[in-house]
Amino acid sequence: MSLPVRLGLFYSAIFVGAGVSSPYLPVWFAHHGLNGAQIGLILSLPMLARAFTAPLIAVWADSFRLRRTALIVMSLAVTAAYTAMALPLGFAGWTVVWFVASSTFSTLSPLTDVIVLNRARRDGFNYGWPRGIGSVAFIIANITMGAILTWGSPDLVLVWMVAAVALTALAARVLLPPDPVHEEGHVATASDRFAGLGDLLRDPGFMLAAVSAGLIQSGHAFYYSFSTLAWKQQGIPESLTGVLWGIAVAVEVMFLWFMEPWRRRVGPRNLLALGAVAAIVRWTALAFAPPLWLILLLQPLHVLSFAATFLASLQLVERLSTPRNASAAQAINSALSGGVLMGVATMASGPLFDRFGAQGYLLMSAMCLAGLIGALRLYGVRRLDPA
Structure with a gap:
Protein backbone atom coordinates (compact mmCIF):
# COMPACT_ATOMS: atom_id res chain seq x y z
CA MET A 1 0.00 0.00 0.00
CA SER A 2 1.43 3.38 -1.00
CA LEU A 3 2.29 5.92 1.68
CA PRO A 4 -0.27 8.57 0.56
CA VAL A 5 -3.04 5.96 0.79
CA ARG A 6 -1.87 4.87 4.25
CA LEU A 7 -1.80 8.47 5.42
CA GLY A 8 -5.25 9.04 3.93
CA LEU A 9 -6.59 6.03 5.81
CA PHE A 10 -5.14 7.41 9.04
CA TYR A 11 -6.84 10.76 8.44
CA SER A 12 -10.01 8.75 7.80
CA ALA A 13 -9.69 7.06 11.19
CA ILE A 14 -9.54 10.49 12.85
CA PHE A 15 -12.38 12.02 10.83
CA VAL A 16 -14.69 9.02 11.11
CA GLY A 17 -14.84 9.94 14.79
CA ALA A 18 -14.94 13.71 14.27
CA GLY A 19 -17.71 13.34 11.69
CA VAL A 20 -19.94 11.94 14.43
CA SER A 21 -18.78 13.82 17.54
CA SER A 22 -18.95 17.29 15.97
CA PRO A 23 -22.62 17.28 14.91
CA TYR A 24 -24.12 14.58 17.15
CA LEU A 25 -22.48 14.79 20.59
CA PRO A 26 -24.97 17.54 21.57
CA VAL A 27 -27.72 15.01 20.81
CA TRP A 28 -26.10 12.56 23.24
CA PHE A 29 -25.79 15.22 25.95
CA ALA A 30 -29.43 16.27 25.48
CA HIS A 31 -30.51 12.62 25.64
CA HIS A 32 -28.86 12.46 29.06
CA GLY A 33 -30.68 15.49 30.42
CA LEU A 34 -28.43 18.49 29.77
CA ASN A 35 -29.98 21.74 28.57
CA GLY A 36 -28.74 23.97 25.76
CA ALA A 37 -26.75 26.32 28.00
CA GLN A 38 -24.96 23.41 29.67
CA ILE A 39 -24.17 21.77 26.34
CA GLY A 40 -22.84 25.04 24.93
CA LEU A 41 -20.57 25.53 27.93
CA ILE A 42 -19.20 21.97 27.80
CA LEU A 43 -18.41 22.27 24.09
CA SER A 44 -16.93 25.78 24.19
CA LEU A 45 -14.53 25.42 27.14
CA PRO A 46 -11.97 23.19 25.31
CA MET A 47 -12.13 25.50 22.29
CA LEU A 48 -11.41 28.58 24.38
CA ALA A 49 -8.54 26.84 26.20
CA ARG A 50 -6.98 25.38 23.05
CA ALA A 51 -4.58 28.30 22.66
CA PHE A 52 -2.89 26.98 25.81
CA THR A 53 -3.57 23.24 25.72
CA ALA A 54 -2.61 22.57 22.08
CA PRO A 55 0.94 24.03 22.25
CA LEU A 56 1.58 22.27 25.57
CA ILE A 57 0.44 18.94 24.13
CA ALA A 58 2.62 19.53 21.06
CA VAL A 59 5.67 20.24 23.21
CA TRP A 60 4.97 17.03 25.13
CA ALA A 61 4.54 15.10 21.85
CA ASP A 62 8.04 16.11 20.78
CA SER A 63 9.47 14.36 23.86
CA PHE A 64 9.24 11.02 22.03
CA ARG A 65 11.73 9.65 19.53
CA LEU A 66 9.08 8.91 16.86
CA ARG A 67 6.24 11.25 15.89
CA ARG A 68 3.66 8.47 15.75
CA THR A 69 4.25 7.43 19.38
CA ALA A 70 2.48 10.50 20.77
CA LEU A 71 -0.46 9.91 18.42
CA ILE A 72 -0.83 6.35 19.73
CA VAL A 73 -0.73 7.46 23.37
CA MET A 74 -3.14 10.34 22.75
CA SER A 75 -5.64 8.13 20.92
CA LEU A 76 -5.60 5.62 23.78
CA ALA A 77 -6.11 8.45 26.29
CA VAL A 78 -9.12 9.73 24.33
CA THR A 79 -10.50 6.19 24.15
CA ALA A 80 -10.37 6.00 27.94
CA ALA A 81 -11.96 9.44 28.32
CA TYR A 82 -14.79 8.66 25.89
CA THR A 83 -15.42 5.39 27.74
CA ALA A 84 -15.60 7.27 31.05
CA MET A 85 -18.34 9.47 29.61
CA ALA A 86 -20.64 6.44 29.67
CA LEU A 87 -20.63 6.72 33.47
CA PRO A 88 -23.41 8.80 35.12
CA LEU A 89 -21.05 11.68 35.90
CA GLY A 90 -23.53 14.52 35.49
CA PHE A 91 -22.84 18.01 34.17
CA ALA A 92 -19.71 18.74 36.23
CA GLY A 93 -18.13 15.34 35.61
CA TRP A 94 -18.85 15.35 31.89
CA THR A 95 -17.43 18.88 31.64
CA VAL A 96 -14.09 17.72 33.04
CA VAL A 97 -13.92 14.49 31.02
CA TRP A 98 -14.94 16.18 27.76
CA PHE A 99 -12.38 18.94 28.33
CA VAL A 100 -9.61 16.32 28.52
CA ALA A 101 -10.98 14.28 25.60
CA SER A 102 -11.61 17.22 23.27
CA SER A 103 -8.33 18.99 24.07
CA THR A 104 -6.41 15.81 23.26
CA PHE A 105 -8.44 14.69 20.24
CA SER A 106 -8.34 18.11 18.57
CA THR A 107 -4.52 18.01 18.56
CA LEU A 108 -4.35 14.70 16.66
CA SER A 109 -4.96 16.32 13.28
CA PRO A 110 -2.33 19.11 13.46
CA LEU A 111 0.29 16.63 14.71
CA THR A 112 -0.61 14.38 11.78
CA ASP A 113 -0.27 17.37 9.45
CA VAL A 114 3.37 17.70 10.53
CA ILE A 115 4.08 14.14 9.38
CA VAL A 116 2.13 14.41 6.13
CA LEU A 117 3.48 17.83 5.10
CA ASN A 118 7.04 16.66 5.70
CA ARG A 119 6.49 13.46 3.72
CA ALA A 120 4.66 15.28 0.91
CA ARG A 121 7.59 17.66 0.50
CA ARG A 122 10.20 14.91 0.77
CA ASP A 123 8.46 12.23 -1.33
CA GLY A 124 6.81 14.57 -3.84
CA PHE A 125 3.10 13.78 -3.44
CA ASN A 126 0.14 16.14 -3.02
CA TYR A 127 -0.77 16.72 0.64
CA GLY A 128 -4.37 17.25 -0.46
CA TRP A 129 -4.84 13.61 -1.49
CA PRO A 130 -4.59 12.02 1.96
CA ARG A 131 -6.30 15.01 3.61
CA GLY A 132 -9.14 14.81 1.08
CA ILE A 133 -9.65 11.12 1.87
CA GLY A 134 -10.16 12.18 5.48
CA SER A 135 -12.78 14.75 4.43
CA VAL A 136 -14.68 12.06 2.52
CA ALA A 137 -14.63 9.87 5.64
CA PHE A 138 -16.06 12.78 7.64
CA ILE A 139 -19.00 13.09 5.24
CA ILE A 140 -19.66 9.34 5.22
CA ALA A 141 -19.61 9.17 9.03
CA ASN A 142 -21.89 12.20 9.29
CA ILE A 143 -24.48 10.77 6.90
CA THR A 144 -24.27 7.26 8.37
CA MET A 145 -24.86 8.36 11.95
CA GLY A 146 -27.70 10.60 10.82
CA ALA A 147 -29.36 7.55 9.28
CA ILE A 148 -28.68 5.43 12.37
CA LEU A 149 -30.30 8.01 14.65
CA THR A 150 -33.56 7.79 12.71
CA TRP A 151 -34.12 4.41 14.37
CA GLY A 152 -31.40 3.96 17.00
CA SER A 153 -30.66 5.37 20.44
CA PRO A 154 -28.42 8.47 20.82
CA ASP A 155 -26.21 6.26 23.00
CA LEU A 156 -24.89 4.84 19.73
CA VAL A 157 -23.12 8.18 19.18
CA LEU A 158 -20.78 7.49 22.10
CA VAL A 159 -20.32 3.85 21.07
CA TRP A 160 -19.23 5.02 17.60
CA MET A 161 -16.84 7.62 19.07
CA VAL A 162 -15.14 5.06 21.34
CA ALA A 163 -14.73 2.55 18.51
CA ALA A 164 -13.41 5.19 16.09
CA VAL A 165 -10.72 6.58 18.37
CA ALA A 166 -9.63 3.07 19.43
CA LEU A 167 -9.24 2.34 15.70
CA THR A 168 -7.19 5.53 15.41
CA ALA A 169 -4.71 4.24 18.02
CA LEU A 170 -4.27 1.01 16.05
CA ALA A 171 -4.04 2.90 12.76
CA ALA A 172 -1.30 5.16 14.13
CA ARG A 173 0.86 2.12 14.83
CA VAL A 174 0.10 0.28 11.58
CA LEU A 175 -0.26 3.06 9.00
CA LEU A 176 2.04 5.92 10.04
CA PRO A 177 5.71 5.82 9.05
CA PRO A 178 8.33 5.68 11.84
CA ASP A 179 9.49 9.25 11.24
CA PRO A 180 11.74 10.66 13.98
CA VAL A 181 10.83 13.88 15.75
CA HIS A 182 14.39 15.07 15.15
CA GLU A 183 16.37 13.98 12.11
CA GLU A 184 19.38 13.27 14.31
CA GLY A 185 17.25 10.71 16.16
CA HIS A 186 17.82 12.15 19.63
CA VAL A 187 15.11 13.22 22.09
CA ALA A 188 15.08 16.95 22.82
Missing part, protein backbone atom coordinates in the same frame (compact mmCIF):
# COMPACT_ATOMS: atom_id res chain seq x y z
CA THR A 189 15.13 18.12 26.41
CA ALA A 190 12.11 19.88 27.89
CA SER A 191 14.00 23.18 27.97
CA ASP A 192 14.81 22.88 24.25
CA ARG A 193 11.18 22.10 23.38
CA PHE A 194 9.82 25.03 25.37
CA ALA A 195 12.50 27.27 23.89
CA GLY A 196 11.23 26.32 20.44
CA LEU A 197 7.68 27.22 21.50
CA GLY A 198 8.90 30.54 22.88
CA ASP A 199 10.67 31.30 19.60
CA LEU A 200 7.36 30.94 17.76
CA LEU A 201 5.39 33.13 20.17
CA ARG A 202 8.03 35.87 19.87
CA ASP A 203 8.15 35.65 16.07
CA PRO A 204 5.98 38.49 14.65
CA GLY A 205 5.89 36.95 11.17
CA PHE A 206 4.69 33.59 12.45
CA MET A 207 2.08 35.11 14.77
CA LEU A 208 0.83 37.41 12.00
CA ALA A 209 0.30 34.41 9.70
CA ALA A 210 -1.39 32.28 12.39
CA VAL A 211 -3.71 35.05 13.65
CA SER A 212 -4.66 36.20 10.13
CA ALA A 213 -5.57 32.68 9.06
CA GLY A 214 -7.37 32.14 12.36
CA LEU A 215 -9.54 35.21 11.85
CA ILE A 216 -10.55 34.07 8.35
CA GLN A 217 -11.30 30.50 9.46
CA SER A 218 -13.21 31.67 12.54
CA GLY A 219 -15.44 33.68 10.24
CA HIS A 220 -17.16 30.34 9.56
CA ALA A 221 -18.50 30.24 13.14
CA PHE A 222 -21.88 31.80 12.35
CA TYR A 223 -22.25 29.57 9.28
CA TYR A 224 -21.46 26.40 11.23
CA SER A 225 -23.79 27.29 14.10
CA PHE A 226 -26.75 29.09 12.55
CA SER A 227 -26.86 28.71 8.76
CA THR A 228 -29.47 25.96 9.03
CA LEU A 229 -31.72 28.10 11.26
CA ALA A 230 -31.19 31.20 9.11
CA TRP A 231 -32.13 29.32 5.95
CA LYS A 232 -35.17 27.88 7.69
CA GLN A 233 -36.30 31.41 8.55
CA GLN A 234 -35.97 32.25 4.85
CA GLY A 235 -38.29 29.38 3.97
CA ILE A 236 -35.62 27.02 2.64
CA PRO A 237 -36.65 23.46 3.60
CA GLU A 238 -34.37 21.43 5.83
CA SER A 239 -34.18 18.78 3.13
CA LEU A 240 -32.12 21.24 1.06
CA THR A 241 -29.80 22.19 3.92
CA GLY A 242 -27.87 18.94 3.57
CA VAL A 243 -27.55 19.59 -0.17
CA LEU A 244 -26.16 23.08 0.43
CA TRP A 245 -23.63 21.80 2.98
CA GLY A 246 -22.78 18.90 0.68
CA ILE A 247 -21.94 21.28 -2.17
CA ALA A 248 -19.48 23.12 0.07
CA VAL A 249 -17.70 19.97 1.24
CA ALA A 250 -17.67 18.45 -2.26
CA VAL A 251 -15.83 21.42 -3.76
CA GLU A 252 -13.43 21.33 -0.80
CA VAL A 253 -12.50 17.72 -1.58
CA MET A 254 -12.13 18.46 -5.30
CA PHE A 255 -9.82 21.35 -4.46
CA LEU A 256 -7.67 19.18 -2.20
CA TRP A 257 -7.39 16.44 -4.81
CA PHE A 258 -7.09 18.22 -8.13
CA MET A 259 -5.89 21.81 -7.67
CA GLU A 260 -2.35 21.17 -6.43
CA PRO A 261 -0.55 22.56 -9.54
CA TRP A 262 -2.59 25.78 -9.43
CA ARG A 263 -2.07 26.11 -5.67
CA ARG A 264 1.70 25.82 -6.09
CA ARG A 265 1.71 28.53 -8.76
CA VAL A 266 -0.39 30.89 -6.66
CA GLY A 267 1.62 30.48 -3.44
CA PRO A 268 0.40 30.54 0.17
CA ARG A 269 0.28 34.33 0.65
CA ASN A 270 -1.88 34.85 -2.43
CA LEU A 271 -4.00 31.86 -1.44
CA LEU A 272 -4.65 33.31 2.01
CA ALA A 273 -5.64 36.68 0.56
CA LEU A 274 -7.99 35.00 -1.94
CA GLY A 275 -9.56 33.03 0.90
CA ALA A 276 -10.20 36.23 2.85
CA VAL A 277 -11.78 38.02 -0.11
CA ALA A 278 -14.01 35.02 -0.89
CA ALA A 279 -15.09 34.84 2.76
CA ILE A 280 -15.99 38.54 2.85
CA VAL A 281 -18.09 38.18 -0.30
CA ARG A 282 -19.73 34.98 0.95
CA TRP A 283 -20.72 36.18 4.43
CA THR A 284 -21.78 39.66 3.29
CA ALA A 285 -24.08 38.18 0.65
CA LEU A 286 -25.59 35.64 3.08
CA ALA A 287 -26.26 38.44 5.58
CA PHE A 288 -28.95 39.83 3.27
CA ALA A 289 -30.96 36.59 2.97
CA PRO A 290 -30.35 35.92 -0.73
CA PRO A 291 -32.67 33.65 -2.74
CA LEU A 292 -31.92 29.96 -3.05
CA TRP A 293 -30.38 30.24 -6.53
CA LEU A 294 -27.81 32.74 -5.24
CA ILE A 295 -27.01 30.61 -2.19
CA LEU A 296 -26.31 27.73 -4.57
CA LEU A 297 -23.78 29.96 -6.34
CA LEU A 298 -22.24 31.18 -3.08
CA GLN A 299 -21.65 27.75 -1.53
CA PRO A 300 -18.74 26.82 -3.84
CA LEU A 301 -16.85 29.81 -2.37
CA HIS A 302 -16.17 27.40 0.50
CA VAL A 303 -13.31 26.15 -1.66
CA LEU A 304 -11.54 29.46 -1.02
CA SER A 305 -12.94 30.66 2.32
CA PHE A 306 -12.10 27.34 4.00
CA ALA A 307 -9.96 24.99 1.89
CA ALA A 308 -7.61 27.58 0.39
CA THR A 309 -7.22 29.34 3.75
CA PHE A 310 -6.56 26.01 5.48
CA LEU A 311 -3.85 24.92 3.03
CA ALA A 312 -2.29 28.39 2.98
CA SER A 313 -2.04 28.44 6.77
CA LEU A 314 -0.38 25.00 6.85
CA GLN A 315 2.24 26.09 4.33
CA LEU A 316 2.86 29.47 5.93
CA VAL A 317 3.43 28.14 9.44
CA GLU A 318 5.59 25.33 8.07
CA ARG A 319 7.82 27.84 6.28
CA LEU A 320 8.00 30.10 9.34
CA SER A 321 8.91 27.30 11.77
CA THR A 322 11.85 24.94 12.16
CA PRO A 323 11.96 21.14 12.57
CA ARG A 324 12.41 21.51 16.34
CA ASN A 325 9.16 23.47 16.77
CA ALA A 326 7.11 22.20 13.80
CA SER A 327 4.63 20.36 16.04
CA ALA A 328 4.07 23.42 18.22
CA ALA A 329 3.70 25.61 15.11
CA GLN A 330 0.87 23.53 13.64
CA ALA A 331 -0.74 23.19 17.08
CA ILE A 332 -0.76 26.97 17.58
CA ASN A 333 -2.20 27.41 14.08
CA SER A 334 -4.97 24.90 14.82
CA ALA A 335 -5.57 26.36 18.28
CA LEU A 336 -6.22 29.82 16.88
CA SER A 337 -8.33 28.87 13.85
CA GLY A 338 -10.33 26.06 15.46
CA GLY A 339 -9.91 27.03 19.09
CA VAL A 340 -9.96 30.35 20.88
CA LEU A 341 -10.93 32.58 17.93
CA MET A 342 -13.56 30.10 16.74
CA GLY A 343 -14.80 29.71 20.32
CA VAL A 344 -15.23 33.46 20.82
CA ALA A 345 -16.93 33.83 17.43
CA THR A 346 -19.25 30.90 18.19
CA MET A 347 -20.23 32.36 21.56
CA ALA A 348 -20.95 35.72 19.91
CA SER A 349 -22.99 34.12 17.13
CA GLY A 350 -25.88 33.08 19.40
CA PRO A 351 -26.80 36.58 20.63
CA LEU A 352 -26.18 37.96 17.13
CA PHE A 353 -28.62 35.50 15.59
CA ASP A 354 -31.23 36.13 18.29
CA ARG A 355 -31.12 39.88 17.69
CA PHE A 356 -30.21 40.32 14.04
CA GLY A 357 -30.93 36.99 12.33
CA ALA A 358 -28.86 36.39 9.19
CA GLN A 359 -27.27 39.84 9.49
CA GLY A 360 -25.05 38.31 12.17
CA TYR A 361 -22.93 37.20 9.20
CA LEU A 362 -21.70 40.80 8.96
CA LEU A 363 -19.53 40.34 12.06
CA MET A 364 -17.96 37.36 10.30
CA SER A 365 -17.26 39.61 7.31
CA ALA A 366 -15.56 42.10 9.64
CA MET A 367 -13.38 39.34 11.12
CA CYS A 368 -12.37 38.23 7.63
CA LEU A 369 -11.57 41.83 6.68
CA ALA A 370 -9.19 41.96 9.65
CA GLY A 371 -7.72 38.67 8.43
CA LEU A 372 -7.30 40.12 4.94
CA ILE A 373 -5.39 43.11 6.33
CA GLY A 374 -3.08 40.69 8.12
CA ALA A 375 -2.70 38.57 4.98
CA LEU A 376 -1.64 41.64 2.98
CA ARG A 377 0.95 42.51 5.63
CA LEU A 378 2.51 39.07 5.09
CA TYR A 379 3.86 40.33 1.75
CA GLY A 380 6.38 42.26 3.84
CA VAL A 381 7.70 39.10 5.53
CA ARG A 382 10.86 38.45 3.53
CA ARG A 383 11.27 34.85 4.76
CA LEU A 384 8.20 33.94 2.71
CA ASP A 385 9.66 35.25 -0.55
CA PRO A 386 10.40 32.54 -3.15
CA ALA A 387 14.00 31.35 -3.03
